[in-house]
Amino acid sequence: MSGLRLLALPLVAGAAILTLAAQPVTGAAPPNGAVIYNRCAACHTATGKGIPATYPPLGADFRKLASKPGGRRYLVLVVTRGISGPLTVEGKPYRNVMPAQAGLDDAAVAAVLNHVGTRIATQGPAFKPFTSAEVGTARASGASMTGNDVARLHTAVGGG
Numbered sequence: 001m002s003g004l005r006l007l008a009l010p011l012v013a014g015a016a017i018l019t020l021a022a023q024p025v026t027g028a029a030p031p032n033g034a035v036i037y038n039r040c041a042a043c044h045t046a047t048g049k050g051i052p053a054t055y056p057p058l059g060a061d062f063r064k065l066a067s068k069p070g071g072r073r074y075l076v077l078v079v080t081r082g083i084s085g086p087l088t089v090e091g092k093p094y095r096n097v098m099p100a101q102a103g104l105d106d107a108a109v110a111a112v113l114n115h116v117g118t119r120i121a122t123q124g125p126a127f128k129p130f131t132s133a134e135v136g137t138a139r140a141s142g143a144s145m146t147g148n149d150v151a152r153l154h155t156a157v158g159g160g
């Protein structure tokens, strides 16, 4: 009877799905901040020195901002929402646009900010690493902000 065969097919398919589901989750390596930083380097340069009047440096201002709760939220929002000035960084004016960095989940944003805070911006107050959870909270808190809103935060949170 073909009824048996009809029953057997979903069983085989079901078993295959169960086998797949039982596989341990491997290959999900933690995001590599240095690799992600390559996209930032296209504008901010490999050393983070930036380009005068065009791309601000990722240096003393970054570390200063990362030492305060409001500044940390700002840094997450710069990456997740983008930023569009006017903006003054280390005494110099910028009036440019950084697009929101698409495709970075919370762990990836934390990884790239931690790479900047430890390898690129090396001067300033002690750097406390970002966690994915902190990034998630900050990202959600500014989910409807524009790049211009983010720029307006800068002075309020102690940037300059």
Ligand code: HEC
Pocket: 036, 037, 039, 040, 041, 042, 043, 044, 054, 055, 056, 057, 058, 061, 062, 075, 078, 079, 083, 084, 085, 086, 087, 089, 094, 095, 096, 097, 098, 099, 101, 112, 113, 116, 151, 154, 159
């Ligand atoms: C397409 C060019 C571009 C890319 C790519 C880019 N940025 Fe920016 N970034 C800018 C510009 C331009 C500004 C300043 C915007 C302005 O003039 O208002 C800025 C500002 C910033 C600031 C604010 C600095 C401060 O002291 O307040 C931070 C932090 C920052 N970027 C981090 C990053 C990180 C991290 C990445 C990579 C994930 C990145 N940027 C990728 C162009 C870029």
